Amino acid sequence: MSRECNVLVSQSGGPTTVINASLAGVLARSLKEKMINRIYGAEYGIQGVINERLVPLHQIFGGNEERLNQLKLTPSMFLGSCRYRLPHMLEDITDYERIFQIFYKYQIKYFFYIGGNDSMDTVDKLSDYAKQNNIDITIIGIPKTIDNDLVEVDHTPGFGSAAKYIASSILEISHDTYIYNTKTILIVEIMGRNAGWLTASAALARNGYSRAPHLIYLPERVFSVAQFLQDLNKQLKHRQHVIVAVSEGLKDEYGMYVASKNSQIDQFGHVTLSGVGKYLEGIVQREIGCKVRSIELNVLQRCAMHVSSLTDIEEAFALGEYGVEAALMGETAKMVGLYRIANDPYRVSYITIPIHKVANQEKKVPLEWITPEGNDVTEDLIDYLKPLIIGEPFIEFEEGIPKYLKIKTVFEHKQIYQSKV
């Protein structure tokens, strides 16, 4: 009896708005391919492989175009996620043996892992194991991360939508701030602990009449509170409202997180850490004394599908399809990625990169894309960012809230599946 040719796909790391679009891309292309028999999804990333939590995606999505399209427009991760780092092969081989045993049992020929930095480490390690043990399996990484910090690619799926959320929110927050005839400083804290891409994208909020944010601080540059106060005072000389974008990961000259200087203490004397925004708010209150407020943009940065980038969604989907394409062409131990051909009009091509070049690397904002004063980004950086937030998907609403794919579906089908296997 000849072996089947099956696909296994899984999602890992932090969620993004478009990680399901990449999953939809893998599914759409795989479902079209006659060579492929079944498509399994592992729940909760690589841990779902280890724990044999596999769901039959071909049953759930096969012949159901509408459901596939809904998956494409559903934020976060349909299959769930994990934050699990495989030990090095030389340290402990248990996980590897288990994973490849599952691959064998389910006749997996192609394994696609959608994730960020840490997930590419998993792809790298599994590829090495397969190679060393002469196992004929294709392993492909499909990138996603709102942080945009993967090397060797122009940008990462998930980033454009997060950038659009940040820019749109700051524009609306600016409308909210401008209304009082009072000197006001507003500090917006943005995600991205080591790389400043997301904070930089706040600059996209600027339009013909609103120049907010007026100051932008990225973690790539040393942050000085004294300079910050000086920058603010300079701004206050010629404008009533100063809106500031700061990265959650700002560090001082000693490499210490600015946020770590802020701690909360409750009535019992217990201490918890609070954000850099709140910390700077306190400083402004004392040192400048005008009206001040800080806002921490929350996890909606990575899951607000209702204000996502169509460019981002389409690219994420296409990368999923391209991953399957590359696998069918015989590539393995690769990450697929985006290469920018041109900016105006914006065009990208899809490429593959040897996985060992990508895993465990981090791409930061180049220092030449930050102004010499360290309180803004350059036009070059804005030109780079602009095309990534263009376009809006049509989001269906039901009873006044977005209609997303119901996660329950998986569990319902899992029942069917488990009774069959």
Next chain:
Amino acid sequence: MSRECNVLVSQSGGPTTVINASLAGVLARSLKEKMINRIYGAEYGIQGVINERLVPLHQIFGGNEERLNQLKLTPSMFLGSCRYRLPHMLEDITDYERIFQIFYKYQIKYFFYIGGNDSMDTVDKLSDYAKQNNIDITIIGIPKTIDNDLVEVDHTPGFGSAAKYIASSILEISHDTYIYNTKTILIVEIMGRNAGWLTASAALARNGYSRAPHLIYLPERVFSVAQFLQDLNKQLKHRQHVIVAVSEGLKDEYGMYVASKNSQIDQFGHVTLSGVGKYLEGIVQREIGCKVRSIELNVLQRCAMHVSSLTDIEEAFALGEYGVEAALMGETAKMVGLYRIANDPYRVSYITIPIHKVANQEKKVPLEWITPEGNDVTEDLIDYLKPLIIGEPFIEFEEGIPKYLKIKTVFEHKQIYQSKV
């Protein structure tokens, strides 16, 4: 020379997503009315009247349907706002004399004030002054407040859009939370210091597969930390992820704000107040010990036009028109408002209410609409809320961010105006 018949309109209090829609309604109806010569807008609320900061809205919007439509879909306040409470007439008459002097100078026959509780106090006081001094001027209040706490009306413009933002955000945050196979408690802090309407609207996030938020705590009920922990533990017995909606205004049995028990202390020993969410996060961390996160929904609750309620926008616009209608019919010292005729299909009518019945009152969530356990809302409350978030406006995007009316326009026209007067 006969006197002109002019309109003055202004906005006051905190912003909402649809307060410009009400302004657009006032403008649309006034521009159609042959009896009306000019339409002025006072910048920064009643303070703009006192300081004679008037802009010629008939010049800005007359014959410009497109601009008027853009105003309708622009969040926050086109004319700016103030938080200014008129002194009682018997204490100090200066402001009153100044305001009515400006009314006289600009030949104002109709004054419309769009605002919440405090703004209705202004309408009330100015109406009294006009009556006592036999001044023939019509003064009408047009309601707005995301808090939904005005009495004598079914609900207030601004609330529906805030409720939709809250419900949609909680749905997306839930998608973000469900992905890890780990016990997690997520606390979402929602605006509304005294009235729980906004927090209650979190319940609208529930759909066929996601029951989040699983617990809801309104400020109308005494909050007990012990009961809260008990509720959480009960939830954790049968679900992995517990999402909780809490009002920023929760109070303990002594009437103390729960948030006030939380203070922040920085490296210099300075203390600032933080929210109830962060406070409860700390308690959960210590007492339950599972993964916990708190999110404070920020000012986007009151300005996120990109996910606003079309029902809310249309009602706000219609109330603006109806305010002019009522004024033309000879009504004065009134607030216009919404009366609900039926729920299914949802229908409202527009009414006028004597202003003294509304000013300085506060409508809270009725206790019978909170479950006996005090940790959820009843179906009756959900039925009341549901129609208010229905429908989505078409928001135009430009370069990837929402295209709103450019505030600068006012200032440009003010120049023209000031050179003419």
